[in-house]
Amino acid sequence: MPSASILHPDSFQDEAREHLLVVDMPPDGEGDRGTKFRVRDLKKVSDAGTPILNGINLDVPKGVILGIIGPSGSGKSTVLRALNRLWEPPSGTVFLDGRDICDLDVLALRRKVGMLFQIPVLFEGTVADNIRYGPQLRGKKLSDGEIYKLLSLADLDSSFLSKTSGEMSVGQAQRVALARTLANEPEVLLLDEPTSALDPISTQNIEDVIVKLNKKQGMTIVMVSHSIKQIQRIADVVCLLVNGEIVEVLEPDKLSEAKHPMALRFLQLSG
Numbered sequence: 001m002p003s004a005s006i007l008h009p010d011s012f013q014d015e016a017r018e019h020l021l022v023v024d025m026p027p028d029g030e031g032d033r034g035t036k037f038r039v040r041d042l043k044k045v046s047d048a049g050t051p052i053l054n055g056i057n058l059d060v061p062k063g064v065i066l067g068i069i070g071p072s073g074s075g076k077s078t079v080l081r082a083l084n085r086l087w088e089p090p091s092g093t094v095f096l097d098g099r100d101i102c103d104l105d106v107l108a109l110r111r112k113v114g115m116l117f118q119i120p121v122l123f124e125g126t127v128a129d130n131i132r133y134g135p136q137l138r139g140k141k142l143s144d145g146e147i148y149k150l151l152s153l154a155d156l157d158s159s160f161l162s163k164t165s166g167e168m169s170v171g172q173a174q175r176v177a178l179a180r181t182l183a184n185e186p187e188v189l190l191l192d193e194p195t196s197a198l199d200p201i202s203t204q205n206i207e208d209v210i211v212k213l214n215k216k217q218g219m220t221i222v223m224v225s226h227s228i229k230q231i232q233r234i235a236d237v238v239c240l241l242v243n244g245e246i247v248e249v250l251e252p253d254k255l256s257e258a259k260h261p262m263a264l265r266f267l268q269l270s271g
């Protein structure tokens with residue numbers, strides 16, 4: 001059976017514990033899928049000297065949906081943003097497919113590792129302009145057919161092509177932002193609470209798209225969410241972050257087995 005591991009912080013120093021922290025993934029029939037991201041000893045301290053990340057060690061297996069949950073201010077977005085160099089750690093390393101991401105061209109990295117934020121930000125112009133933008137930067141002109149396909153991947157129909165951002169709801173704009181990210185043919189999607197500003201129907205649309213990209217294209221997805229129910233609906237593995245540390249790594253249906261007191265309190269209050 002294929003297995004994949006997500007490392008607990010201490011296991012970097014104490015390899016002997018590693019076997020305790022292996023999370024068996026559902027069989028996919030393709031053997032060991034390998035590791036997409038390897039994060040080692042990631043630390044961050046605020047200007048005032050307060051620890052923000054306290055030595056994050058994490059392996060993200062290829063082709064999984066990893067959920068990151070935890071109390072506000074625990075460092076979830078900071079971890080996510082380190083994965084495509086929206087900030088660069090003074091201490092620690094992030095490897096993508098075995099390569100230190102600081103050795104990669106930053107634009108090439110961000111094409112491979114697309115990111116979606118809580119509030120969609122669209123460029124001026126039409127939906128088509130937005131979707132064409134990324135490929136154009138690398139000299140590729142998308143055909144109308146390719147744009148339709150991207151729109152349909154993001155669950156939008158062709159009537160959106162000529163719309164501008166002012167003409168769309170937040171949910172529709174988020175799907176356009178997703179189509180624009182997909183135009184870069186990313187291997188990984190980083191999602192920072194992508195549905196927190198959306199109504200339940202738009203949320204479900206986005207969730208469906210995320211699951212489809214993962215199941216049909218094998219895309220690796222790392223998603224921060226405040227909604228435990230959402231994480232349970234779509235993630236394969238869940239990391240619980242408290243005060244800049246990963247305190248639990250669990251399968252979604254085993255979250256109630258969390259032992260860390262703060263994690264337990266967070267889970268209980270989140271219902």
Ligand SMILES: Nc1ncnc2c1ncn2[C@@H]1O[C@H](COP(=O)(O)OP(=O)(O)OP(=O)(O)O)[C@@H](O)[C@H]1O
Nearest residue numbers: 046047052070071072073074075076077078079226
């Ligand atoms: N640019 C920054 N300068 C200083 N402190 C920062 C900066 N960005 C974030 N922080 C601090 O780092 C900590 C972690 O922030 P982060 O946004 O990663 O948390 P989070 O878990 O994503 O929170 P939330 O769930 O509220 O979005 C917080 O205490 C925050 O105040």
